[in-house]
Amino acid sequence: MSKQELPIIDAAVDVSGAACCAPLACEPLSESEAAELAPLFKAIADPVRLRLLSLIACHEGGETCVCDLTAAFDLTPPTISHHLKVLKQAGLIDSERRGTWVYYWINPAVLARMSALIGPASPVLAGTA
Amino acid sequence: MSKQELPIIDAAVDVSGAACCAPLACEPLSESEAAELAPLFKAIADPVRLRLLSLIACHEGGETCVCDLTAAFDLTPPTISHHLKVLKQAGLIDSERRGTWVYYWINPAVLARMSALIGPASPVLAGTA
DNA sequence: CTGTTGATTAGAAGTTCATCGAAACAGCCG
DNA sequence: CGGCTGTTTCGATGAACTTCTAATCAACAG
Secondary structure: OOHHHOOOOOOOEOOOOOEOOOOEOOOOOOHHHHHHHHHHHHHHOOHHHHHHHHHHHHEHHHEEEHHHHHOOOOOOHHHHHHHHHHHHHOOOEEEEEEOOEEEEEEOHHHHHHHHHHHOOOOOOOOOOO | OOHHHOOOOOOOEOOOOOEOOOOEOOOOOOHHHHHHHHHHHHHHOOHHHHHHHHHHHHEHHHEEEHHHHHOOOOOOHHHHHHHHHHHHHOOOEEEEEEOOEEEEEEOHHHHHHHHHHHOOOOOOOOOOO
């Protein structure tokens, strides 16, 4: 409900009439898009969660039981469980109980979306640079 | 200095001798790698900084002067300056003063590295899934 | 030199958030 | 039932965050 919502298409112009900046070549991230994407990056902006993701992905079959994850850290099971919950609530992983053990696997779509956003072919971050 | 440093190659085995998890198909992220990468993601895990990056990238020529960035937000110039500093210290952007104005541009290499890490072709996150 | 505009720094307030563990609980199996 | 795996709840500690005001630095115009 402020100037954030308005697309800024033309270059800024100073008092003397000289433009200080180039015009936009593409539509930048909107405020709402940014607000939606930031928590995804925040979820992986932690060394433990980054390694958890990596451990899950590196297991054959793409899934891992929690016992293997807790064994890889010097953290207590509740702490691991907490980090897994953060990743799951962000939509980055999913889980299922099979008998005694609980298995986690990665949701590739969400990670791919994040990767594409900051990748060289991104329409909003690569621009024409 | 603990079990984190040891690569975990074989599957965990429970007391009865039955494996609960599949073995590793690739080498997961090391503790030091994760510690090095997490701050990069933390730098972009903020809606304002995400939009700043996008605004810089979307400008023709790939660079933008600060005046154009402050105009796009309802924040004071010092606040914008702070967020730009965070991005710069993470290595994601660079800047240069040219006369009256200061220009910022994106460092594509760092973003590409982050993108590749979480992308579908990543050796540590895509695994064999 | 002086005044103005653009941008950064210094400092601080305030809130929020995060990490982690101890203890208790829930689902499964023999 | 008892033992095991994993999760939740709760809490305490502490750190980190965003954002502002005020002051400072840099470049330019007159």
